[in-house]
Amino acid sequence: MSKSCVVLFSGGLDSTTTLYLAKKKGLRVYALTLDYGQLHRREIESARTIARRLGIPHHVLKISLPWKGSALLDKSKQLPKNRSVREMNAEIPVTYVPARNTIFLSFALSWAEVINASSVWIGANAVDYSGYPDCRPDYISAVEKVFRLGTKNGRQGKTISIEVPLIRKTKADIVKLALSLGVPLDETWSCYRGGKKPCGTCDSCLLREKGFEEAGVSYAKTRT
Amino acid sequence: MSKSCVVLFSGGLDSTTTLYLAKKKGLRVYALTLDYGQLHRREIESARTIARRLGIPHHVLKISLPWKGSALLDKSKQLPKNRSVREMNAEIPVTYVPARNTIFLSFALSWAEVINASSVWIGANAVDYSGYPDCRPDYISAVEKVFRLGTKNGRQGKTISIEVPLIRKTKADIVKLALSLGVPLDETWSCYRGGKKPCGTCDSCLLREKGFEEAGVSYAKTRT
Numbered sequence: 001m002s003k004s005c006v007v008l009f010s011g012g013l014d015s016t017t018t019l020y021l022a023k024k025k026g027l028r029v030y031a032l033t034l035d036y037g038q039l040h041r042r043e044i045e046s047a048r049t050i051a052r053r054l055g056i057p058h059h060v061l062k063i064s065l066p067w068k069g070s071a072l073l074d075k076s077k078q079l080p081k082n083r084s085v086r087e088m089n090a091e092i093p094v095t096y097v098p099a100r101n102t103i104f105l106s107f108a109l110s111w112a113e114v115i116n117a118s119s120v121w122i123g124a125n126a127v128d129y130s131g132y133p134d135c136r137p138d139y140i141s142a143v144e145k146v147f148r149l150g151t152k153n154g155r156q157g158k159t160i161s162i163e164v165p166l167i168r169k170t171k172a173d174i175v176k177l178a179l180s181l182g183v184p185l186d187e188t189w190s191c192y193r194g195g196k197k198p199c200g201t202c203d204s205c206l207l208r209e210k211g212f213e214e215a216g217v218s219y220a221k222t223r224t
Numbered sequence: 225m226s227k228s229c230v231v232l233f234s235g236g237l238d239s240t241t242t243l244y245l246a247k248k249k250g251l252r253v254y255a256l257t258l259d260y261g262q263l264h265r266r267e268i269e270s271a272r273t274i275a276r277r278l279g280i281p282h283h284v285l286k287i288s289l290p291w292k293g294s295a296l297l298d299k300s301k302q303l304p305k306n307r308s309v310r311e312m313n314a315e316i317p318v319t320y321v322p323a324r325n326t327i328f329l330s331f332a333l334s335w336a337e338v339i340n341a342s343s344v345w346i347g348a349n350a351v352d353y354s355g356y357p358d359c360r361p362d363y364i365s366a367v368e369k370v371f372r373l374g375t376k377n378g379r380q381g382k383t384i385s386i387e388v389p390l391i392r393k394t395k396a397d398i399v400k401l402a403l404s405l406g407v408p409l410d411e412t413w414s415c416y417r418g419g420k421k422p423c424g425t426c427d428s429c430l431l432r433e434k435g436f437e438e439a440g441v442s443y444a445k446t447r448t
Contacts, residue, residue, distance in 0.1 A: 064285055065331075069338035092376045099334035102374050106330045107289075110323035114293035139373040146370055149363040150326050152316045 004028040004117040005163070006108045009058070011047030013208055014123030014166055016188045017174055020181040021165050022121050023054070030115060031058040032108050036065055036100070037073050039194040046189040053184070061107060070097040072192060079192055081201045085210065088130045088203050095192060095203065101134035105143050105162070112160050113151050120147070121163045128171035128210065130203045140164050171211025179217065228252040228341040229387070230332045233282070235270030237432055238347030238390055240412045241398055244405040245389050246345050247278070254339060255282040256332050260289055260324070261297050263418040270413040277408070285331060294321040296416060303416055305425045309434065312354045312427050319416060319427065325358035329367050329386070336384050337375050344371075345387045352395035352434065354427045364388050395435025403441065 007019045009031040022029050033047045044060060051058035071077035071094040080093055101124065108120040124135040133139060144162045148154035166174055178185060190208040191198035198205050212218070231243045233255040246253050257271045268284060275282035295301035295318040304317055325348065332344040348359040357363060368386045372378035390398055402409060414432040415422035422429050436442070 059290055061288055061290075063287055065334055066283055066285075067335045067338040069334070092379065096376055097334075098337035099330050099375060102333060102370060103327070103330040106323050106327040109326060110289055110293070110321075111291045113322035114291040133376055133379045134374040136373070139370070142366070142369045142373050145366045146326060146363070149360070149366050150358040151323060152320055152357060155316065155357045 002026050002028050003119075004030060004115050005119040005121055006030045006032055006112045006115075006117050007121040008104050008108050008123070009033050009047050009051065010123075011043040011045070011050065011188060012123070012190045012204075013178065013185070013188045013211070014125055014174060016046075016050060016183050017178040017181065018121050018123035018165060019050075020178070020183050022163070024181055027119075029054075029056050030111060030117065031056050032104075032111060033058065033060045034104055034107065035060055035062045036097070036103075039072060039075060040189070040192050042191075042194065042196075043189040046187055050184060050187055059111070063103070065097070071095050072097055079202050083203060083206065085128060085207070088207075090131070092131050092133060093203065095130060096132055099134070101132075101139075102143070109147055109151065109160060113153050116153070116158070117160060119161045119163050121165070123166050124164050125166045125169065125171075125174070127169060128207050130207075135167075137164075137167060140167070170214070171207050172214035175211040175215040175217055179215075226250050226252050227343075228254060228339050229343040229345055230254045230256055230336045230339075230341050231345040232328050232332050232347070233257050233271050233275070234347075235267040235272075235274065235412060236347070236414045236428075237402065237409070237412045237435070238349055238398060240270075240274060240407050241402040241405065242345050242347035242389060243274075244402070244407050246387070248405055251343075253278075253280050254335060254341065255280055256328075256335060257282065257284045258328055258331065259284055259286045260321070260327075263296060263299060264413070264416050266415075266418065266420075267413040270411055274408060274411055283335070287327070289321070295319050296321055303426050307427060307430065309352060309431070312431075314355070316355050316357060317427065319354060320356055323358070325356075325363075326367065333371055333375065333384060337377050340377070340382070341384060342382075343385045343387050345389070347390050348388050349390045349393065349395075349398070351393060352431050354431075359391075361388075361391055364391070394438070395431050396438035399435045399439040399441055403439075
């Protein structure tokens, strides 16, 4: 029987590419989406559509972060507009959600242990990104140690690794990889705003657009 | 202004004692309870009652672990009965909930960062306990590193420590400490079963009873 993995799957470009990569490797993929009160709930629809099309097990779990602390959860906070990548990398922005990836990875770990999965996959990226602390390699290694020490499987030598295949890739690399894997780019959703169409000005839209441009792919075609 | 902390607070003997200890230290205490589908939901009532009495901020967050994987979440699994402490420590039991403390600590971290708390407190114990991997000192240290690397505060040098004041204490020590702190023992709930009264046979009841006996305190008086 092939090995299993849990993929953290938001429905965006990076996590969808990560999911397709895990499938390509021959793993049995279990997809996990967290509905954490993000204003861009539109991404959850994308995740559902893609998971349904692939016919993979998919959980969408609702959690609440009533203390907010992020522009992704709080309409009264302004999203940064039209920033350069240099500006994005210079500081941790208001779109940072405190402990988000730690919470996501914890849920993924729980499911992974129950199904005896050998890995958890996350589309974290530390090149063309918004400077989030919980997307960096040293953080991922630290969580991997928690996976080993904090589980029954880990204590018994059956470790659950964290796979971050995109961590050192540029957005253009990711777009090219996505195309080679047959990722339905037009179904993925990256925009941080809750609108019907991507805003084109938030960090996430700009990084996506940059990736498509540098990869020589028309951006317009990929808008939903 | 005094420092703040988040206390993971189930409403049981250990976490209530931990909470009272944090208050005694002069910290502003924020209490966090996770409603994770535990069959012994009775403990949440205890947590609410105690938090209300103390007048402290208290969130009860509902999360779902649909993959279960634990006798605490799954009625069809038998709870161990009448085991000795040696038996409890010999293996990780069916009451282990995959990644539970990792999930709990992640939520606590998120809240702690938003309120600029300097610590997260958890009543984990590695002496008179059921052998859970996510209650041991090496695990706690690993999570502390994740706290530092995975947050904006941590990256900026404002670390959030994890305080585990009970980790090396026997259950008798904990009972004595609870009494000295004025913990309302009769309000706390430890039993794993969902009944109206503690069963007296599950690991949690037995550890509690042992603690009271060794501390020379009548157990009967503390039953709800």
